[in-house]
Amino acid sequence: MQLQDQVVVVTGGAAGIGGAVSRVLVRRGAKVVAVDIDADAGAALEADCGGDAVFLAGDVGAPETAEAAVALAVERFGKLTGVVNNAHASRQVPFVDLTQDVWDLSFNTGFNATRNFMLAAYSHLKAAGGGSIVNFGSGAAIVGQPTQGAYASAKEAIRGLSRVVANEWARDNIRVNLVSPMALTEGVVAWSKAFPDLYEASREKVPMGRFGDPETDVAPVVAFLLSDDSVYMTGQTLMADGGANKIY
Numbered sequence: 001m002q003l004q005d006q007v008v009v010v011t012g013g014a015a016g017i018g019g020a021v022s023r024v025l026v027r028r029g030a031k032v033v034a035v036d037i038d039a040d041a042g043a044a045l046e047a048d049c050g051g052d053a054v055f056l057a058g059d060v061g062a063p064e065t066a067e068a069a070v071a072l073a074v075e076r077f078g079k080l081t082g083v084v085n086n087a088h089a090s091r092q093v094p095f096v097d098l099t100q101d102v103w104d105l106s107f108n109t110g111f112n113a114t115r116n117f118m119l120a121a122y123s124h125l126k127a128a129g130g131g132s133i134v135n136f137g138s139g140a141a142i143v144g145q146p147t148q149g150a151y152a153s154a155k156e157a158i159r160g161l162s163r164v165v166a167n168e169w170a171r172d173n174i175r176v177n178l179v180s181p182m183a184l185t186e187g188v189v190a191w192s193k194a195f196p197d198l199y200e201a202s203r204e205k206v207p208m209g210r211f212g213d214p215e216t217d218v219a220p221v222v223a224f225l226l227s228d229d230s231v232y233m234t235g236q237t238l239m240a241d242g243g244a245n246k247i248y
């Protein structure tokens with residue numbers, strides 16, 4: 001499936017799953033604005049993508065970042081057709097020990113950023129005749145994984161808002177869907193080395209017996225949701241997790 005004529009903002013788009021998404025979208029013909037706090041990874045992305053991806057250094061938790069990213073996409077590539085709300089920072093803490101700082105980190109970089117980027121994109125997607133927004137959920141939120149109170153709450157808030165916006169913007173031909181991934185990113189690799197037993201226990205719970213690859217297992221699902229192949233899908237959650245979690 002090809003993405004020629006698409007211009008997509010990817011948050012957290014320099015590394016991890018977002019970095020894989022940016023690269024796969026460019027390979028399929030899209031132009032990308034990747035917003036990230038990691039300047040080195042942003043420079044590496046630009047070097048890989050030869051002018052088809054532009055890096056914007058910015059914290060998605062800051063309200064002004066969304067408007068800046070959307071403005072850059074329109075200035076550089078002439079329009080906006082999609083947004084991938086991938087970035088989300090969080091800390092694992094038992095519920096009784098959750099401080100306001102931990103709640104704020106998860107809600108600012110996850111829920112508020114997703115809300116702000118959708119709002120900033122709306123008039124441009126409408127002007128382009130429609131578009132596609134892909135937000136990110138998590139199996140940890142769906143199953144209620146211990147110590148993930150702030151993260152799970154923000155993730156399920158993103159899922160709830162996504163369904164509402166999918167219904168409200170369907171008549172504008174703007175689709176909103178979610179991907180819930182499980183992938184062996186740089187961060188998960190570091191965690192697997194620090195806690196090999198925990199990693200092995202997690203891997204064994206995946207019916208397919210492995211963590212996903214960001215580029216070949218997760219990014220193509222995002223590309224599908226941005227493409228016309230999914231033109232009749234909105235408000236859905238797609239689990240790209242080897243069967244680890246099911247939603248019914």
Ligand SMILES: NC(=O)c1ccc[n+]([C@@H]2O[C@H](COP(=O)([O-])OP(=O)(O)OC[C@H]3O[C@@H](n4cnc5c(N)ncnc54)[C@H](O)[C@@H]3O)[C@@H](O)[C@H]2O)c1
Nearest residue numbers: 012015016017036037038059060086088136138181182183
């Ligand atoms: N990796 C998994 O297995 C997994 C599982 C479930 C859900 N998810 C979700 O998938 C998405 C991507 O996960 P990941 O593992 O690639 O994440 P990650 O922690 O590796 O970070 C991805 C990118 O986001 C950037 N980033 C972090 N905070 C930022 C901020 N405040 N502003 C801008 N950029 C920021 C990082 O620099 C990095 O480039 C997240 O929404 C995550 O919650 C991942």
